[in-house]
Amino acid sequence: xxxxxxxxxxxxxxxxxxxxxxxxxxxxxxxxxxxxxxxxxxxxxxxxxxxxxxxxxxxxxxxxxxxxxxxxxxxxxxxxxxxxxxxxxxxxxxxxxxxxxxxxxxxxxxxxxxxxxxxxxxxxxxxxxxxxxxxxxxxxxxxxxxxxxxxxxxxxxxxxxxxxxxxxxxxxxxxxxxxxxxxxxxxxxxxxxxxxxxxxxxxxxxxxxxxxxxxxxxxxxxxxxxxxxxxxxxxxxxxxxxxxxxxxxxxxxxxxxxxxxxxxxxxxxxxxxxxxxxxxxxxxxxxxxxxxxxxxxxxxxxxxxxxxxxxxxxxxxxxxxxxxxxxxxxxxx
Amino acid sequence: xxxxxxxxxxxxxxxxxxxxxxxxxxxxxxxxxxxxxxxxxxxxxxxxxxxxxxxxxxxxxxxxxxxxxxxxxxxxxxxxxxxxxxxxxxxxxxxxxxxxxxxxxxxxxxxxxxxxxxxxxxxxxxxxxxxxxxxxxxxxxxxxxxxxxxxxxxxxxxxxxxxxxxxxxxxxxxxxxxxxxxxxxxxxxxxxxxxxxxxxxxxxxxxxxxxxxxxxxxxxxxxxxxxxxxxxxxxxxxxxxxxxxxxxxxxxxxxxxxxxxxxxxxxxxxxxxxxxxx
Ligand SMILES: Nc1ncnc2c1ncn2[C@@H]1O[C@H](COP(=O)(O)OP(=O)(O)O)[C@@H](O)[C@H]1O
Ligand SMILES: [Mg+2]
Numbered sequence: 001x002x003x004x005x006x007x008x009x010x011x012x013x014x015x016x017x018x019x020x021x022x023x024x025x026x027x028x029x030x031x032x033x034x035x036x037x038x039x040x041x042x043x044x045x046x047x048x049x050x051x052x053x054x055x056x057x058x059x060x061x062x063x064x065x066x067x068x069x070x071x072x073x074x075x076x077x078x079x080x081x082x083x084x085x086x087x088x089x090x091x092x093x094x095x096x097x098x099x100x101x102x103x104x105x106x107x108x109x110x111x112x113x114x115x116x117x118x119x120x121x122x123x124x125x126x127x128x129x130x131x132x133x134x135x136x137x138x139x140x141x142x143x144x145x146x147x148x149x150x151x152x153x154x155x156x157x158x159x160x161x162x163x164x165x166x167x168x169x170x171x172x173x174x175x176x177x178x179x180x181x182x183x184x185x186x187x188x189x190x191x192x193x194x195x196x197x198x199x200x201x202x203x204x205x206x207x208x209x210x211x212x213x214x215x216x217x218x219x220x221x222x223x224x225x226x227x228x229x230x231x232x233x234x235x236x237x238x239x240x241x242x243x244x245x246x247x248x249x250x251x252x253x254x255x256x257x258x259x260x261x262x263x264x265x266x267x268x269x270x271x272x273x274x275x276x277x278x279x280x281x282x283x284x285x286x287x288x289x290x291x292x293x294x295x296x297x298x299x300x301x302x303x304x305x306x307x308x309x310x311x312x313x314x315x316x317x318x319x320x321x322x323x324x325x326x327x328x329x330x331x332x333x
Numbered sequence: 334x335x336x337x338x339x340x341x342x343x344x345x346x347x348x349x350x351x352x353x354x355x356x357x358x359x360x361x362x363x364x365x366x367x368x369x370x371x372x373x374x375x376x377x378x379x380x381x382x383x384x385x386x387x388x389x390x391x392x393x394x395x396x397x398x399x400x401x402x403x404x405x406x407x408x409x410x411x412x413x414x415x416x417x418x419x420x421x422x423x424x425x426x427x428x429x430x431x432x433x434x435x436x437x438x439x440x441x442x443x444x445x446x447x448x449x450x451x452x453x454x455x456x457x458x459x460x461x462x463x464x465x466x467x468x469x470x471x472x473x474x475x476x477x478x479x480x481x482x483x484x485x486x487x488x489x490x491x492x493x494x495x496x497x498x499x500x501x502x503x504x505x506x507x508x509x510x511x512x513x514x515x516x517x518x519x520x521x522x523x524x525x526x527x528x529x530x531x532x533x534x535x536x537x538x539x540x541x542x543x544x545x546x547x548x549x550x551x552x553x554x555x556x557x558x559x560x561x562x563x564x565x566x567x568x569x570x571x572x573x574x575x576x577x578x579x580x581x582x583x584x585x586x587x588x589x590x591x592x593x594x595x596x597x598x599x600x601x602x603x604x605x606x607x608x609x610x611x
Contacts, residue, residue, distance in 0.1 A: 228432040235387055235427070236497065237419030238450045246446075247435050254437075326481040327436055 006319065013315040020307035024300060025077045029070070056093060086304070087297035091290070097301040100286055105268075105305075107177050108275070108282030111198050112267045115205035120260050122206070123213025128249045130214060131221025134240055143214065150211020155273035158204035162277060165200060172200050175279035201278045205271055216259065220252035227251070254325050258317065265313030268306050336403060336504050336537040337386075337423075338362040343397035344378070344385050355381040355393065357561045363537040365504065368528075370548040370569075371541045372584065373558030379541045380428070382558075383507045387425060388415050403504060421451050423505040424498035426527065430491035430514050434482035440468075440493055441478030447500050467496040470533075471526050488519040492526060499530050506531055506538040513542070524551060545584050549573065557581045 068076075080086070086097035129135045130143045149157065166174035173179070177197050178190070224230065225248055233247045272284035279285065283302060290298035322328045344356040356378040363369050371379050384390050386400060388407070400407040402422060410418065419425075427433040435443055444464050448455065455463060465475025471492040482490060491511060498506050511527060512520040528551060531538045542548050548555060549569050556566040557578060564578040576582040 228427060228429040229435045231389070232425070232427050232433040232494070232497075233435070233446075234389060235419055235425040236447050236450075237416045237421065238446055239416070242446060242450060246438065250437050251435070325437060327483045 009315055009318040013311045016311040017308055021081055024304045025074060086301035089295055089298050091293040091295040097297050100298055101301055101305060104281060104283040104286040108268055108284060111201055111282060112271055115202040116263055119206045119209035120213055123210040124217045124256050127214035127217025128221050131218040132244055147211040147214055149207050154204050154208030155277055157208050158274050158277045161200050161204050173197050177281045201274050201280055205274055217252060217256055220255055221248060224248055224252045257324060261313050261317035265310035268309060334365050336363050336365050338401040341398040342385060344381050344393055345396045346393040355561055359563045361556050361566055365537055366535045367537045368552040369539050370552035370555045371539060371558060372543055372545060372548055377558040378561040379558055380509055383509055387419060420447055421501045422503050423507060424503045426494050426498050426508040426511040428509045428513060430494055431487050433494060434490055436482055440480050444497055444500060447497060451501055467500055470530055471496045487515050488523055491523050495527050495530060499534055502534060504536055506536050508538060509541045546588055
């Protein structure tokens with residue numbers, strides 16, 4: 001039964017990926033004009049680029065076989081996707097798009113993965129406590145204060161933190177992922193440098209997100225506490241701590257986990273502005289630069305990565321969900 | 334020995350339109366092993382009476398009267414200690430059997446939690462065996478402890494709730510319309526099971542219900558509630574033959590005549606109704 005369920009979910013993920021790749025293939029071809037040529041002409045007009053533009057156009061046409069029938073192009077597009085060949089950057093020719101993505105991805109996954117998980121754990125715990133009638137009043141007041149932050153956009157928090165702690169007090173660096181000129185190696189110095197540079201961006205995301213997680217969790221907790229199984233748990237004479245943890249929190253957690261998977265799926269695009277504010281060398285910053293520079297293939301490659309990572313995150317959630325919620329085991333009953 | 338003695342219980346709910354007396358001056362008592370039925374229309378204060386006993390009133394409070402459980406004045410028990418009385422001395426079989434089990438924990442775990450939080454220690458093997466025995470006593474396979482609630486039917490869930498209610502061998506079981514969420518056929522079977530385990534345990538039981546015919550088969554004495562007051566109490570047979578309150582008369586008259594006859598006749602024969610032999 002579980003195998004069948006997994007197969008069905010896997011099929012679903014493949015379908016999403018196929019759709020994403022196909023749309024990614026079709027969109028530029030449906031658009032009027034040739035975006036590459038337009039871009040190259042613009043570069044030419046502004047005197048940028050510097051290289052041999054007609055050679056670039058030829059290389060581009062040869063690579064993608066734009067003179068071939070659409071179906072043949074489609075298949076060769078799939079081949080290039082499989083070999084992670086997403087074309088070349090127009091703004092930073094001849095840097096490959098795949099290289100640009102791979103260079104930015106670890107930074108984004110590290111920063112956002114860390115910040116998202118921390119805010120999820122803290123916010124969920126806080127929300128659970130806020131929804132629990134036995135929570136002391138002081139903790140409640142403190143928690144409600146933190147929730148206020150969720151009404152402030154994270155880039156505003158980021159700007160305030162940047163101003164205070166990087167510019168006024170100079171405790172943290174104002175941008176970048178590593179000190180200039182320092183080469184990355186797997187050693188203590190590198191790790192502390194990364195943590196040092198990541199503190200302010202991570203803090204602004206965490207501060208902004210905790211409140212949202214806590215709000216959602218508090219609502220769920222309040223509604224779960226109204227369930228009959230909570231009443232029976234109390235009637236059974238169970239300890240409040242156990243009722244909170246295993247009868248309340250454990251049930252209220254389920255929708256939060258769905259939300260977590262979605263958030264992790266959107267991780268790459270989740271905090272573009274934070275990366276921009278702190279000039280953090282992640283995918284989001286790359287995407288921002290690409291949009292500014294009309295760097296068509298980089299945008300396309302990153303968008304493809306976004307869709308695929310969301311599909312994969314949803315698949316992983318589907319796999320994990322039956323373990324968390326026993327009612328979901330086989331789908332239909 | 335008197336297990337439960339309720340004297341002049343009055344319960345008030347705070348509502349936006351001022352205090353509301355859901356239970357007024359209710360008094361009744363149960364001897365060890367006795368079966369007492371509480372009937373009355375919905376909203377007449379039956380559940381409130383039970384919740385007051387369990388000290389689980391939401392938005393309400395006891396404003397008068399005395400509650401004595403096994404001779405002890407419950408008002409003197411502080412909130413923090415009340416937890417240890419629940420299910421150890423008086424247990425509850427809930428009304429909403431379908432939704433009263435935690436969907437994410439296995440049945441065995443939900444029964445085991447009762448032991449764990451009432452300081453009953455077992456080795457893991459003994460715990461498994463004891464839970465299996467409990468389930469067998471209510472007519473379920475011991476392996477049900479490895480199931481999740483959604484894998485059980487409504488009747489099975491209510492049996493699990495009954496197994497929980499006898500886990501700590503309480504002297505009083507409070508059953509609030511324990512079968513109202515079930516099919517008619519299943520209702521009778523589950524009620525029979527409840528009656529059997531209650532007799533085996535020797536616990537007294539307060540059974541709440543609105544089906545007079547079903548009640549008459551089950552209990553020895555009946556109390557009729559009407560708008561927060563206990564308007565009539567007495568042995569089932571007396572109430573059926575000579576109802577005092579107009580509302581009781583209406584309840585009996587509304588039964589199909591076949592039921593009325595059958596109830597009355599079974600009432601004569603049923604051994605549990607002969608007091609002192611329970
Ligand atoms: N939490 C509450 N707040 C206010 N009124 C309540 C509350 N619970 C019950 N009541 C009222 O108290 C009365 C008795 O309710 P209840 O004891 O549940 O009746 P029964 O179990 O006999 O159907 C009803 O009128 C009901 O509306
Ligand atoms: Mg009721």
